[in-house]
Amino acid sequence: MNKFLRALNSFWLVSLLPILISFALAIYLYRLKFGGELSSDSSDWSNFGSYIGGVFGPLVSFVTLLAVLKTVYLQRELLDTQRDEFKSMQDLQKATFDSQQEALKQAAEMARQDQYHRTLEHLLSMIDRHSVLYGNIVGRLSQSLDVMANWAFEGKPVREEHLVKLAAKNERHKRTLTNLTMLAIDLSQSNFASIEELRVFYRLEMQKIFAAESVKDESDSEQSVRAGQAAAVDSGE
Incomplete structure (x- = not known):
């Protein structure tokens, strides 16, 4: 102007x-x-x-x-x-x-990525807990099988059906432990479009892994370990 x-x-x-x-x-x-x-x-x-x-x-x-x-x-x-x-x-x-x-x-993408990584870390920690649990079970079963195998080698009486049952359970738990490890690798290396997709994949894969593992089987595994240890003690006496 x-x-x-x-x-x-x-x-x-x-x-x-x-x-x-x-x-x-x-x-x-x-x-x-x-x-x-x-x-x-x-x-x-x-x-x-x-x-x-x-x-x-x-x-x-x-x-x-x-x-x-x-x-x-x-x-x-x-x-x-x-x-x-x-x-x-x-x-x-x-x-x-x-x-x-x-x-x-x-900012929204960074927040989504942060939440995605927190969810992934949580799921991996859950898998790690299951792996530790089954690792302990496999360790105890393997120890019991070694003891019973030594007793059988020394000529001590060992029930063969009990030994076979423990070995089968031990192999099944080893496969479960291996599948948990592979699931953790898949989760870490895969890129999921959303957190919901990540959770659905985790839930479906865990269902597949534990399809052969029931509560009864887990109880039997623990009982088998204790039974094997008791049988070992009886044979030693």
Whole structure:
């Protein structure tokens, strides 16, 4: 707006200068032609007024027309400038909005990744607990089988069906332990689309692993270990 006013004022200043020069030149030529003294006759003044009006009327009208055209041009430039500034402001606001949306998406993705890794760590810890449990069971069964095998080698009485049952349970638990280890590897190396997909995969795979493992089987395993130890003690006595 200030630029518009400065340009308009400069135009008027430049326009008034030739008008003043023309006015001075017209007075000089009039006095040169008709004399330089003031007349007391009203008709002379009337003729002088007609002369001034005839000289300056078209000039002033022309300058006024130029001023109107200049004003319209400057207003159009002002409108174009305002439109460009408004568009620049809109572009800046859009860029700011897009950057904020991108920052929100990144924050949401980081939160999802963090929750995903926490869920994965929790599931891996659950698998590790099961692995430790079955590792202990396999260790006890293997120890009992070794003791009973030594007794059989030494000729001590050992019930063969009990030894076969313990060996079968031990092999089944070893397979379960191996499957748990493979499941932990699969969970660590696979990329799941969502946490729910991760949990569903974990639940289905655990169901498959423990399909052959019932509560009764686990109880039998513990009882078999204790029975084997008791039989070993009886044979030693």
